[in-house]
Amino acid sequence: MAPPTWLPPRAGLFGERAARLRHLAATHPMGAWLRAVAQLCDAQQHLDGTLGPVSGALSELPVVHAALVQTLSEGEGRALAQGLTLSLDALSERAQRLLAYTHADPDASGPQDRADLLLGASLQLLFTAVARGTPVNPVQSPVPGEQRCPCCGSVAHAGVVLTADGKAGLRYLECSLCATRWHAVRARCSLCDSPREVEYRGLEGAHPSVQAETCDACHGYVKTLFRDKDPHADPLADDLATLVLDVLVGEAGYGRAAPCLLLISGGPTQV
Known part of the structure; x- marks a missing residue:
């Protein structure tokens, strides 16, 4: 199925x-x-x-x-x-x-x-x-290259590679607005759908479950969480905890494409 x-x-x-x-x-x-x-x-x-x-x-x-x-x-x-x-x-x-x-x-x-x-x-x-409140069809075939939330049309906050419930190894993108997840084929850019191989960049010695998926076709990146390395990783929480990764990937020439509604522009602040 x-x-x-x-x-x-x-x-x-x-x-x-x-x-x-x-x-x-x-x-x-x-x-x-x-x-x-x-x-x-x-x-x-x-x-x-x-x-x-x-x-x-x-x-x-x-x-x-x-x-x-x-x-x-x-x-x-x-x-x-x-x-x-x-x-x-x-x-x-x-x-x-x-x-x-x-x-x-x-x-x-x-x-x-x-x-x-x-x-x-x-x-x-x-x-x-x-x-x-939106009906879900659990047997509908995935839509290759879909880059926007099927419920609200927003773009993804991050990707999550799951580990259980028949979805082990599958990547889902999580909406930055309504937290709906939709299936996205791995090894293709989740931003531009380029078939060129994407590259994963992480923080050496820290947060192994969070990596930035970078694309040399569009020069953008989106963070991806690997649940096999930490089953409790959360797209928004782990994004906020790994902002240093954004700095490093930005210095390498890639632009962040993921909105975050709980991050004030310019970086962390004492809210």
């Missing part, structure tokens, strides 16, 4: 991500920052599954965003939400920019400040709920 073309967002993903961030933070030089992002993921998990039927319309975002800010304000993440007030117009304008960013619009910028960070987390919540 052919592997499923795409997989819906897994249950408990935000809680798993928060736990992974805390695990990585324990020995990371930027541990305080990773723990702050974990608090944001905790709030996402608290609200995940409570939204009811949603369509993904931006008119639904203010309610989701207000609930996330309130949840943070009442918990350990209160410092993240402190002093944040956005008018409906400002919220809509920022949201449209962030959505364009996940859709790889070259003119759109990623998160610029703490307000964008919380808004990005709200967008993830909203579109994850949409993706969970």
Whole structure:
């Protein structure tokens, strides 16, 4: 049987991500920052599954965003939400920019400040709920060269090479917005679908489960996680913990193509 073309967002993903961030933070030089992002993921998990039927319309975002800010304000993440007030117009304008960013619009910028960070987390919540309500055909044949999420049209955050449930050795790309995963043939560039052999670059002596897949055809790269080396690796958490790899690959002449809604432009910051 052919592997499923795409997989819906897994249950408990935000809680798993928060736990992974805390695990990585324990020995990371930027541990305080990773723990702050974990608090944001905790709030996402608290609200995940409570939204009811949603369509993904931006008119639904203010309610989701207000609930996330309130949840943070009442918990350990209160410092993240402190002093944040956005008018409906400002919220809509920022949201449209962030959505364009996940859709790889070259003119759109990623998160610029703490307000964008919380808004990005709200967008993830909203579109994850949409993706969970979209029917999946488990026997549909893979679509070769598919480079965008089948649910929301965003580009991938990272690739994951799985190890179990009949998918061992298969690579799935995970959406930067709704966490849907879709099958992508290995040994082809996940950005331009070039048949030229891709190259994997990692950090010597650290984070063996995370490598950058680089392509000499488009000169881009996307990180790939190998679950056989660490079954708990998470696309977003392990991306944030390996930003030094981005620096090294960038110095080698490759450009990052993966959006990250929980990373303020310019690198780590004390949020």
